[in-house]
C-alpha cells in the first residue's frame with residue numbers, strides 16, 4: 001500500500017486506460033481503488049488484473065446478491081483476483097453471506113451492503129422495509145456479523161450505531177462529500193471527517209475526486225481534512 005489513507009477512490013468508468021490514469025494521479029493520497037459494476041461489466045477479470053498491477057489494494061464492489069449457491073460460486077470465481085475487499089448484499093440473507101465468506105480467499109474482507117446511501121426514508125418505505133435507516137442498518141449489521149462477514153457498508157449517518165453493536169467490525173462508508181461538495185444521487189451524506197469520527201474504517205469517494213478539475217489536488221485536499 002502506497003499510503004495509509006482510509007480513502008478508496010471509486011473509479012466508476014468503463015475505460016481501463018482512464019481508470020489507470022486516474023489511479024496514477026491520485027495514488028499518493030488514497031489507500032486503494034474501488035472497482036464496481038460499471039468497470040467489471042466492461043472489463044471483467046482481465047481489467048481488474050490490469051488495475052491490480054498498479055500495486056494498490058483492490059476493492060471489488062460487485063454487491064453480489066443471489067441464492068447462496070450462486071453467490072458462493074461467483075465468489076469462488078473471483079478468488080484468483082485476491083481482492084482486499086468484496087461486497088455482497090446483506091439482504092441476501094445469512095446463508096448467502098456464509099457461503100460468500102466461505103468461498104472468499106483468506107485475506108479478503110467480505111462486507112455486507114446494508115442500505116444503499118442513495119436511499120432516503122421515502123425510498124425505504126416504497127420498497128417495503130420497516131423502520132428507518134438506523135433500524136435497517138443495525139438489523140442487517142447484526143445478521144452480517146452472525147454470518148461471519150468482516151463488516152458492512154453503510155452511510156456515515158448510521159456508522160456509529162453499527163459500530164456500537166459490532167466494535168470489531170470493518171465499516172465501509174460511501175456517500176461521502178467534502179463540505180459544499182455536489183451531492184448528486186446520494187441521499188445519506190456526511191463529510192469525510194464526520195465519517196471517520198463516527199467510526200468508518202474506509203471511506204469510498206468517487207466523483208468528488210474523479211470529476212474534479214484536478215483529481216490529485218481534490219484527493220490531497222480531502223486527505224488534508226482527515
Ligand SMILES: O=c1ccn([C@@H]2O[C@H](COP(=O)(O)O)[C@@H](O)[C@H]2O)c(=O)[nH]1
Pocket residue numbers: 010012036061113115116117118153154174175176186204205206207208
Ligand atoms: O451504499 C452504497 C454502496 C456503494 N456505493 C458506491 O460508492 C461509490 C460512491 O461514488 P460517489 O461518486 O462518491 O458518489 C459508487 O461507486 C457507488 O457504487 C454507494 O455510493 N453507496
